Amino acid sequence: MKAVAAGTGTTPAWSGARASRLGVPPGVVRALWWVASIGCFAGMWEAVWALGWADPLLLPPPHIFLRNFADQAQFFVPSDVVGETTSASALESLGMTVVASSLRVIAGLSLGFVGSVAVGLLIRYFGLFGNLVLPTITLLAPISPIAWLPVAIFVFGIGNPPAIFMVFISLFFVMTLSTISQIDAVSRTYVNVGLIMGASRRQLFLQVIIPAILPSLFMVLRMNLFGAWMVVLVAEATGVGSGLGQIVMLARSTFNSSLSFFTMTLIGAIGFLFDVALRQVQSRVLFWVPASGVNRP
Amino acid sequence: MRSDAGNPPLLTCRDVGKVWPTTGRPFVALDGIDLDVARNEFVVFLGPSGCGKSTLLYLIAGLERVSSGTIESGGSVVEGPGTDRGLIFQESSLFPWMTVGENVAFGLRLQGVAPARRREAAIALLRKVGMADAVDKRPDQLSGGMRQRAAMARALSLRPEVLLLDEPFAALDVQTRSKMQDFLIEVWRDSGASMLFVTHHIDEAVALADRVVVFTARPGRIKSIVPIDLPRPRDPRSPEARALADHLTDLLRDEVDRAFAEQERLR
Ligand SMILES: Nc1ncnc2c1ncn2[C@@H]1O[C@H](COP(=O)(O)OP(=O)(O)OP(=O)(O)O)[C@@H](O)[C@H]1O
Ligand SMILES: [Mg+2]
Numbered sequence: 097m098k099a100v101a102a103g104t105g106t107t108p109a110w111s112g113a114r115a116s117r118l119g120v121p122p123g124v125v126r127a128l129w130w131v132a133s134i135g136c137f138a139g140m141w142e143a144v145w146a147l148g149w150a151d152p153l154l155l156p157p158p159h160i161f162l163r164n165f166a167d168q169a170q171f172f173v174p175s176d177v178v179g180e181t182t183s184a185s186a187l188e189s190l191g192m193t194v195v196a197s198s199l200r201v202i203a204g205l206s207l208g209f210v211g212s213v214a215v216g217l218l219i220r221y222f223g224l225f226g227n228l229v230l231p232t233i234t235l236l237a238p239i240s241p242i243a244w245l246p247v248a249i250f251v252f253g254i255g256n257p258p259a260i261f262m263v264f265i266s267l268f269f270v271m272t273l274s275t276i277s278q279i280d281a282v283s284r285t286y287v288n289v290g291l292i293m294g295a296s297r298r299q300l301f302l303q304v305i306i307p308a309i310l311p312s313l314f315m316v317l318r319m320n321l322f323g324a325w326m327v328v329l330v331a332e333a334t335g336v337g338s339g340l341g342q343i344v345m346l347a348r349s350t351f352n353s354s355l356s357f358f359t360m361t362l363i364g365a366i367g368f369l370f371d372v373a374l375r376q377v378q379s380r381v382l383f384w385v386p387a388s389g390v391n392r393p
Numbered sequence: 394m395r396s397d398a399g400n401p402p403l404l405t406c407r408d409v410g411k412v413w414p415t416t417g418r419p420f421v422a423l424d425g426i427d428l429d430v431a432r433n434e435f436v437v438f439l440g441p442s443g444c445g446k447s448t449l450l451y452l453i454a455g456l457e458r459v460s461s462g463t464i465e466s467g468g469s470v471v472e473g474p475g476t477d478r479g480l481i482f483q484e485s486s487l488f489p490w491m492t493v494g495e496n497v498a499f500g501l502r503l504q505g506v507a508p509a510r511r512r513e514a515a516i517a518l519l520r521k522v523g524m525a526d527a528v529d530k531r532p533d534q535l536s537g538g539m540r541q542r543a544a545m546a547r548a549l550s551l552r553p554e555v556l557l558l559d560e561p562f563a564a565l566d567v568q569t570r571s572k573m574q575d576f577l578i579e580v581w582r583d584s585g586a587s588m589l590f591v592t593h594h595i596d597e598a599v600a601l602a603d604r605v606v607v608f609t610a611r612p613g614r615i616k617s618i619v620p621i622d623l624p625r626p627r628d629p630r631s632p633e634a635r636a637l638a639d640h641l642t643d644l645l646r647d648e649v650d651r652a653f654a655e656q657e658r659l660r
Pocket of ligand 1: 413414415420422440441442443444445446447448449
């Protein structure tokens with residue numbers, strides 16, 4: 097999925113990229129390629145603008161939509177539903193908006209991760225519970241998170257809860273089913289080692305099964321990160337009244353394409369930072385997963 | 394040591410059978426297995442692939458249930474895994490999320506032993522298998538042979554009376570394997586446990602066993618039990634060892650041929 101491919105230059109040995117022969121540290125080389133890649137993209141865009149092929153009102157090039165940082169930031173001053181504005185400066189408001197959206201994603205992802213892993217484990221630990229709950233979860237899983245949006249608003253009204261709920265729901269079913277299939281796929285040998293060494297059922301779950309399934313669950317979490325950003329923007333756009341999603345809607349309704357691209361740039365950068373952060377967490381907590389695999393820095 | 398030495402056997406299998414409930418007709422893996430194992434005896438299981446050697450080991454370990462007959466260990470009927478029986482697997486079975494020391498002390502942790510005591514115990518156990526300095530290493534930093542030695546240390550941590558080994562050296566190269574055999578003999582002497590060892594290698598059987606149990610092809614039955622009355626340390630090139638190896642080869646070849654013929658007929 098996207099989330100995996102979006103990592104920073106995790107170049108597999110079999111790809112076309114070659115190690116530097118000049119003794120430049122690989123980190124520097126990678127950074128240079130990043131600059132080159134983004135530079136080419138922005139350069140082409142600027143060229144299209146310079147040649148007059150693109151209407152700057154519809155497709156403003158980066159130097160235009162990034163130029164008036166302060167101008168852009170003013171749109172982030174929160175005016176809640178009642179129309180009150182706070183006294184925060186434009187830049188502060190921009191920061192607050194970014195933090196608000198980020199916290200919603202973090203809260204939703206954390207609740208979703210813990211909740212779904214817990215439910216998945218309970219389903220496999222208590223047979224009766226599993227028999228009762230699993231069919232319903234299987235049935236609810238294919239429903240697109242977007243379809244839950246009205247429910248989120250009916251139940252939670254406006255503000256943070258519906259946005260967090262949306263992120264939670266976008267992760268919960270996928271992750272619960274994934275937890276169950278990971279439990280079923282735990283190496284028979286590990287389970288047998290646990291049993292032979294005298295583990296009770298509880299000890300088997302806590303000390304063998306959970307550590308065995310955590311690495312792949314973390315991969316699933318990372319793959320759902322961008323999905324979580326998507327639903328939080330949708331939630332914010334429709335009813336929460338603050339956050340990056342609301343700014344996107346504002347840009348649309350005021351026909352402000354500069355603001356739109358500015359916000360997109362922000363969203364892209366934050367999403368990227370989130371992925372980097374998650375990978376850091378992964379390599380700390382799941383230290384035993386080989387570096388050549390999922391979490392090369 | 395023989396099972397007929399006068400003492401009651403440590404482990405007995407009485408008319409043990411195992412039927413796997415596969416789709417279609419049930420699959421008879423083991424049938425009418427009668428076997429006594431004496432205390433501190435070294436028994437090797439030899440048989441064609443798929444004859445049920447691993448299955449019998451798992452039944453004795455208590456990881457699977459018998460379909461008929463009974464297995465008794467230390468006088469009580471086997472109904473599940475127990476710390477009187479240790480098992481060493483063919484593939485690497487150390488948990489990658491624990492250090493070597495934590496792996497070795499895993500059984501003690503399950504019993505609620507405090508971390509500091511566990512570490513001491515792990516070092517002592519690792520010393521027995523000659524790798525005390527690996528206590529803080531991670532399993533993926535060990536070679537195949539070291540991993541199996543660590544697995545052995547883990548199995549020994551609970552002081553089992555029976556050690557069950559399912560082709561533990563199958564994934565090792567020839568030199569490492571022969572070292573590990575010498576080493577296993579030491580562990581065996583030192584621990585005083587009975588050994589039940591599965592292998593495909595006739596030389597390995599002759600090198601290790603007090604008795605070799607030869608199995609028939611499906612369903613697995615005991616074809617014959619060959620005592621290996623050679624003094625240790627053994628020289629695999631001595632005429633006696635050669636003669637025994639040839640004898641086992643003949644016994645085994647019949648079974649492999651029969652297994653092939655059966656497969657042809659079923660086709
Ligand atoms: N859990 C199971 N369910 C169904 N059939 C099984 C199961 N485990 C083993 N069998 C079957 O029982 C037979 C005996 O298997 P087993 O693993 O005991 O053979 P083995 O003698 O150890 O073979 P090998 O030497 O190849 O390891 C095989 O035909 C196998 O397919
Ligand atoms: Mg086997």
